[in-house]
Amino acid sequence: MITYDTELQLHQSYKIPAFEGWYFRIVDNQISIAVIIGIAKTKEKQEVFIQIFHTLSESMEKVNYDIDYFQYQKEPFQIMIKDSVFRKDHLHIEDERLSVTLDIDINAPKLLCQTKYAPTIMGPFAYLKNMQCNHAVLNLGSPTQGTLIYQDQSYKLEGLLYQEKDWGNSFPKKYIWVQSNCCKEKSAVLFLSCATIPFKCIGFTGIIMVLMIGEQQYRFASYYGALITHAKKVQDTYQLTIKQGKYKIKFKIKAGQTYRLDAPENGVMERNVEESLLGHTEIKLYKYHQCLETLSFDCCGIENDHFFL
Structure with a gap:
């Protein structure tokens, strides 16, 4: 079985072009912050980087x-990039060129439910080699403590930590990604990604999603038969409906202010994407025609890269 520790490790093969990146998002009652540490390689160029925005x-x-x-x-697992260190239980970011110094603890990650068919969020695709982009949800959301120093002012962090990672050679050509641990109505976590997936001689729109309410996890995915039945942009709102068997889920997604990030394209970090830290998402979960849940998520991380034009 593919485990949390397996997913955490460096996956890069000797093949190039290639990239691999670890993503962290921390939200507390005063700050939302995201960190990406990674490596990208081509025959001509090898790049190690840290991206941070808050x-x-x-x-x-x-x-x-x-x-x-x-x-x-x-x-034991450890990545060091000069003075910055990432261990299984701690992340330290420090560089004189950054306006931020960050220390956070990583405690008791909240893991996805696993089966042999779907050991990771990628489902059976986790067993395949040479996917354009592989994705791992490492931690759906666990309590964290830490310190952020920004422009010589210190902030105590006490909030929730979400972790994921990607590796391959390029991000999908078109995708939308949504993540939040901040539900107004009850304890809930949302992760959603829909993307164009090149596969052998064909391509398809892949769906991976988990909605965790309390300890119950609802999984929607292409490998479970999930289909997008509605996708439309109306002014500043992305409307999306996904159906899977007896379940249906409707989304209204608003990104708000975004930050421009560098993303991989054939092993080079020269593609620009926009990510929100304070987006808003409303969902309705149906079983047949009965609405089971109506939930509102704040402090959403949202990226829309040409999925909704």
Whole structure:
């Protein structure tokens, strides 16, 4: 079985072009912050980087490093990029070129439910090699504590931590991604990604999603037969409906302010995408024609890259 520890590790093969990135998002009652640490390689160029953006600032900061600064240790798991360190239980970000120093604890990650058919969010595709982009949901949301120092002011962080990662050679050509741990009505977590997936000689729109309410996880995915039955942009709102068997879920997604990030394209971090930290998403979950849940999520991470034009 593919485990949390398996997913956490460096997956890059010797094939190039290639990229791999670990994503962290922390939300507490005063700050929302996201961090991406990663590596991208082509025959001509090798890049190690840290990207960081947060609601105290209006822009993303990125620092690049020579490949020699990337140090990986499998057991116990550790990634070092110069003075920054990522361990299984802690993340430390520090660089004089960044306006931020960050320390957070990683405690008792909330994991996806697993089966042999779907050991990860990728389902049976997790067993395949050479996917354009592989995705892992490492931590749906666990309590975290830490410290953020920004422009010489210290902020105590006490909130929720979400973790995921991607690896392959490129991000999907078109996709939408939504994530939030901040539900108004009850304890709930939302993760959604819909993307164009090239597969052998054909392509399809792939869906991966989990809605966790309390301890119950609702999984929607193409490998479970999920289909998009409605997708439309109405002014500043993305409307989306997904149906899977006896269940249907309707979304109204508003991104709000976004931050421009660098994303991989054939192993080079030169593609621009926009991500929100304070988006809003409303969902309605139906079983047959009965509405089971109506939920509102704030502080949503949202990326729409050409999925809704």
